[in-house]
Amino acid sequence: MEPLFLKPVFKERIWGGTALEKEFGYLIPSDKTGECWAISAHPNGPSIIENGSYTGVSLDNLWKEHPELFGNPTEEVFPLLTKILDANMDLSVQVHPDDTYANEHENGELGKTECWYVIDCKEDADIIVGHTAKTKEELVTLTQEGKWNQLLRKVKIKPGDFFYVPSGTIHAICEGTLILETQQSSDTTYRVYDYDRRDDKGNLRELHLDKAIGVTNVPHQDAGMSPVLETKENTTITTYIKSEFFSVYKWDVKGKTCFAFDNQYLLLSVIEGEGSLINKEEKYPLTKGTHFILPVGFGEFELDGNLQMIVSHM
Numbered sequence: 001m002e003p004l005f006l007k008p009v010f011k012e013r014i015w016g017g018t019a020l021e022k023e024f025g026y027l028i029p030s031d032k033t034g035e036c037w038a039i040s041a042h043p044n045g046p047s048i049i050e051n052g053s054y055t056g057v058s059l060d061n062l063w064k065e066h067p068e069l070f071g072n073p074t075e076e077v078f079p080l081l082t083k084i085l086d087a088n089m090d091l092s093v094q095v096h097p098d099d100t101y102a103n104e105h106e107n108g109e110l111g112k113t114e115c116w117y118v119i120d121c122k123e124d125a126d127i128i129v130g131h132t133a134k135t136k137e138e139l140v141t142l143t144q145e146g147k148w149n150q151l152l153r154k155v156k157i158k159p160g161d162f163f164y165v166p167s168g169t170i171h172a173i174c175e176g177t178l179i180l181e182t183q184q185s186s187d188t189t190y191r192v193y194d195y196d197r198r199d200d201k202g203n204l205r206e207l208h209l210d211k212a213i214g215v216t217n218v219p220h221q222d223a224g225m226s227p228v229l230e231t232k233e234n235t236t237i238t239t240y241i242k243s244e245f246f247s248v249y250k251w252d253v254k255g256k257t258c259f260a261f262d263n264q265y266l267l268l269s270v271i272e273g274e275g276s277l278i279n280k281e282e283k284y285p286l287t288k289g290t291h292f293i294l295p296v297g298f299g300e301f302e303l304d305g306n307l308q309m310i311v312s313h314m
């Protein structure tokens with residue numbers, strides 16, 4: 001059994017920058033690179049396997065052709081998507097539908113529940129999560145009147161913070177933030193507000209207010225995270241969330257630690273440090289910015305070195 005190392009896909013965005021190159025050494029397409037799709041089987045940007053027997057195969061094809069690597073799942077599509085986002089400018093204020101709404105209105109797409117681990121941010125950076133409207137009527141009124149300061153709920157952030165953003169939550173990542181996002185594999189976004197920005201041709205980006213108001217949870221309920229820490233040999237494991245869509249952890253590896261996962265495949269992203277993954281006779285180097293999947297049946301393995309990783313599974 002081999003780990004599946006993945007080649008990221010990069011997306012240029014009007015709000016993007018160069019942090020993905022500066023922080024991770026990635027070859028980015030331009031100085032407006034906003035997203036690294038690190039572990040993706042989404043048709044808008046699937047990852048390619050970089051090593052071993054499946055070199056050159058895309059993750060969506062591997063899911064279809066070798067379901068045994070994923071425990072013969074019932075889901076038709078690989079359900080998760082790991083991204084790193086460089087918000088050099090504010091992202092638009094947006095909301096995503098849930099599975100039922102997306103399936104009905106967006107050609108069978110999945111809904112999008114997402115979560116964010118703040119890798120880095122400028123001092124005093126904010127994030128928008130939720131809103132203050134008590135009723136749909138109030139949401140409509142404040143939106144129509146453009147009372148964004150009154151409507152949108154801003155929260156101060158710092159590196160190491162974690163946010164769970166269920167579908168139906170109005171949200172925006174703000175300027176000066178580098179985030180690792182674990183989400184359902186979906187690309188459906190309803191834009192609520194774009195700060196009245198115009199592109200280089202003088203055009204406003206399209207808003208989707210009707211759909212957005214339709215899917216927004218009112219009133220907003222805060223997810224109220226309480227991460228749980230445990231120590232396993234030389235690794236501190238922080239459990240951020242275990243939801244019906246995914247479970248997400250941080251592993252802080254400070255020396256050799258043994259792991260075993262028999263029945264589930266894992267998505268792993270190295271966000272800091274370096275070390276190695278050791279499986280029986282094989283040793284694989286791990287560096288900052290490496291993303292990989294450990295398939296079902298990978299068995300016992302060791303991690304060694306000084307590594308910070310975000311790990312997720314279904």
Ligand code: ZN
Pocket residue numbers: 094096114171
């Ligand atoms: Zn989002």
